[in-house]
Amino acid sequence: MKLLIANRGEIAIRIMRTCRELGIPTVAVYSEADRNSLHTRYADEAISIGPTKASESYLNIPAVLNAAKRIQATAIHPGYGFLSENPAFGRAVEDAGMIFIGPRPDSMAILGDKLSARKAARKAGLQVLPGADQPLAETTNLAQLGNNVSYPVLVKAAAGGGGKGIRLARTEGELGEVIELAREEALAAFGDGTIYLEPLVQKARHIEVQILGDGNGQILTFGERECSIQRRHQKLIEEAPASELTQEERESITAAASRLGSTLKYRSLGTVEFLMDENHQFYFIEVNPRIQVEHPVTEMITGVDLINEQILLAVTGKLSLTQSDIQYQGAAIEARILAEDPEQDFLPTTGEISYLKEPGGPGIRVDSTLYQGMTITTDYDSLLSKVIAWGSDRKSAIQRLKRALKEYQIGGLKTDLTLLSQILESHPYQIGKINTTFLDDFYPTDDQPEESLTRDAAIAAALHIHRKRNSRSQIDSNEVNLWRQRAWREQIKVSD
């Protein structure tokens, strides 16, 4: 067996790590921009698939397939994003005689269209959000439509996923423009401009269930995750288990997910996503037919390597675990480190990683794509790294994650690290009072850092600039010489 990973970044490395443990040779594919990336270096073999632009490399089915044939790969793992939810890709891989490590292409097609996914869910007896669940025709009369909608309303791309292609219209006046923008965005991102409207559930929590199906109707469930802390409908902090569910609710949501998977005869890993309203009513939103970014929190509390199970299933056609093998211990939380600036509405940031120190120690897992000297561009997703903390309960997981985030040092690029710490330190987060609009109402307590730290920073800055100026102007005063002897060891080292 030889496994090609049709992806990049942290998830490509994550998959290769399990392959190494299993003794499976790995193949990385890389675009021009990723020649020197970590995933290219980690793999046993690496093969170029085209220019930087994703549509010409990571999204280019012929390029990926040609690479797989040339290198004689026997299986392909798509990771998340890129081609992972594209049924045509799954089909092409299987037609070429390789194993596709993912769902059957026909279930991907059903689930990829959010509207047909809802139909399937309703058929399986799951509760679906009421209201508009029909595609919005290009010719829809806005004036007529506007009256029949209750605001705020979400405008979503039928082909969307991963939080992309969702826009909010607060008033009737905004609806026309939002629809237009959502359609353009959907067309640009997914090549399909179909959109639909969905009532916004106020104070909703995002709860999802991890499943693994054998393709014949047997489904394993790995408990739920809560991903309510989001920015721009994209997840930022995720945890398992969900903090406020009763055992009964937990069992009921898990059973619903299992039922849907079973009805679809779902194969491989998948995540069934729900919204939970203030009365703890669950509504099905979608199925992500692939490994998810936040899968490590489930791995931390179950001790199961999900990628390992996924690969074994793809190879043998059988589940290697039974439901009773899956036991839960403690709590886990994941924080996403992003090349985004929270102070500027999460706009992307770019730069060269000039310094890097990653956290470690008990209960900490870091899935990262960073290295010192790496250049961060806007060519791909802004996810740089994930820090996952396990603790015996939620409180100790929070403490650990806080500790780890303080250890994380990234120089040369603005990230969301400070915001992540502030969220973990906030009272609402600590008591589990969270929902998907958490960040809209989040104003970090204006805690000034300890005086000793700001003083150190001031001293460091003054000394640094002082030395720089004096070394430049070559003032040979007694004062400067003394400082050189006392503290300017850096100068001596540099000139050695």
Place this chain on the structure above:
Amino acid sequence: MSNYIVSVGERKYNVSIEKDFLLVNGDRYILDMESLNGNGLHIIRHDTRNVEAYLQSNQNGAYEVQIDGNHLCAQVDLGFHKPSKAINQSTGQLVSPMPGLIVDVLVNEGDQVNIGDTLLVQEAMKMQMKIRTPSAGTIKKINTQAGNQVEKGVLLISLEPEERSNQ
């Protein structure tokens, strides 16, 4: 002796660098700062307290300092002020708020625009953002076109702000 006034957040420090000690807001400190990698990583030793600080200079005396998981901005007042050039108080210049692709330019030179009108659409990481004008006026010059990949802070459009006396 050299004097520096350093602002960190809302706190101000008057740092005097003397022969073999420092005065910080009048208090005497004997400490040592050493570079660890020649690339911004330093250790500050002050009695038994060892602090790791990562320093990055931005421009004109501004430093980003990472200490103990805190990201601080230290602004050193160098005692002279650079003339503030580009920042017209009425912002006649529209710069890109993020790096990304210019998808569409919706105005032409000479067009009259009102506050909030969309001038450009920019895309990055599959997100499209409408870039609106913060003031009314006439489009003087367009410095970009659809299809351009621009960095953050690049001048995109110059605007002749509307005279207030006209209103």
